[in-house]
Amino acid sequence: MNKDARIFVAGHRGLVGSAIVRRLGELGHANPITATREQLDLRDQAAVNYWFRANRPEYVYLVAGTVGGILANSTRPAEFIYDNLMIHATVVHAAHLYGVRKLLYLGSSCIYPRLAHQPIEEGELLSGQLEPTNEPYAIAKIAGIKLCQAYRTQYGSNFISAMPTNLYGPGDNFDLTSSHVLPALMRKFHDAKAQGDRSVVVWGSGTPRREFLHVDDLADACVFLMERYEGDTHINVGTGVDLTIRELATMVGEVVYPEATITFDTSRPDGTPRKLLDVSRLHGLGWRHRYELREGIAQTYDWFLRHQSEARMATVVPAASEA
Numbered sequence: 001m002n003k004d005a006r007i008f009v010a011g012h013r014g015l016v017g018s019a020i021v022r023r024l025g026e027l028g029h030a031n032p033i034t035a036t037r038e039q040l041d042l043r044d045q046a047a048v049n050y051w052f053r054a055n056r057p058e059y060v061y062l063v064a065g066t067v068g069g070i071l072a073n074s075t076r077p078a079e080f081i082y083d084n085l086m087i088h089a090t091v092v093h094a095a096h097l098y099g100v101r102k103l104l105y106l107g108s109s110c111i112y113p114r115l116a117h118q119p120i121e122e123g124e125l126l127s128g129q130l131e132p133t134n135e136p137y138a139i140a141k142i143a144g145i146k147l148c149q150a151y152r153t154q155y156g157s158n159f160i161s162a163m164p165t166n167l168y169g170p171g172d173n174f175d176l177t178s179s180h181v182l183p184a185l186m187r188k189f190h191d192a193k194a195q196g197d198r199s200v201v202v203w204g205s206g207t208p209r210r211e212f213l214h215v216d217d218l219a220d221a222c223v224f225l226m227e228r229y230e231g232d233t234h235i236n237v238g239t240g241v242d243l244t245i246r247e248l249a250t251m252v253g254e255v256v257y258p259e260a261t262i263t264f265d266t267s268r269p270d271g272t273p274r275k276l277l278d279v280s281r282l283h284g285l286g287w288r289h290r291y292e293l294r295e296g297i298a299q300t301y302d303w304f305l306r307h308q309s310e311a312r313m314a315t316v317v318p319a320a321s322e323a
């Protein structure tokens with residue numbers, strides 16, 4: 001891609017968006033176009049149209065949205081469906097209206113049925129019932145895929161979709177009421193160590209299996225797909241390796257506070273039993289992840305220790321938050 005290309009990263013303050021901005025910077029795209037949520041409410045079609053008309057992006061990374069872990073999804077379902085449906089629709093529509101050359105939309109592995117065949121191939125989409133703990137979010141994310149495909153079919157838009165597995169890394173959300181499991185566990189072990197408390201409580205039974213991808217690997221994959229992928233089908237992005245929540249907790253404990261002991265609060269939900277992505281298509285295109293999990297956890301904890309004052313540690317319920 002031309003170094004002067006006008007690239008819009010929607011959601012640049014979030015975990016994914018900030019990683020994409022870093023990756024683009026490494027590749028010589030020093031100043032992608034961005035807008036804070038104070039400058040632009042992505043749920044407002046008129047405002048988004050106006051902004052596209054004024055800024056004329058040629059390439060769009062649509063990685064904005066309201067995101068969160070199992071608790072936030074259960075307690076704030078209206079925000080999760082409304083914000084995400086609206087953001088996907090307004091940005092895709094404006095990208096069509098204002099002639100964007102290519103758009104990459106980022107979904108989530110929760111689009112797949114709760115009991116999908118493992119590892120989950122892209123073709124499993126809409127083949128069964130969704131996991132109830134995040135169904136509103138998943139429905140919005142599925143709508144995003146269908147938006148891209150519909151605009152591609154009707155208008156010939158070059159809009160592609162990537163479906164990442166569970167993400168973590170620098171810039172993550174460490175607030176225990178809205179975070180995903182990996183940063184939550186990191187925070188719990190860290191706080192226990194600081195308070196001299198040896199016991200760390202892990203939600204659920206510890207038996208669900210999850211796959212984790214470092215956000216810098218995801219950003220690299222997004223840039224790779226923006227440059228090399230033109231297909232109609234969404235593409236899974238992951239490592240192809242998973243582990244149980246118990247194994248994850250042990251690994252995070254070994255990095256952060258090896259003296260701690262783990263207990264399970266089985267009154268908390270487990271969510272989907274397993275969601276391991278089949279990443280053969282992505283591997284076939286020539287992309288592989290770089291960070292192995294233990295190394296990524298150590299790197300993220302190092303970031304956390306250096307950035308505690310600016311890390312997201314408490315819930316801010318914004319007008320339209322960013323992924």
Ligand code: GDP
Nearest residue numbers: 069070179180181184202203204208269270271
């Ligand atoms: P999910 O992948 O959409 O289910 O989202 P999460 O990352 O929030 O949760 C993944 C799994 O980790 C679930 O089985 C949770 O019950 C479990 N888990 C264990 N401890 C925690 C915790 O402290 N926070 C969160 N968010 N999940 C936890």
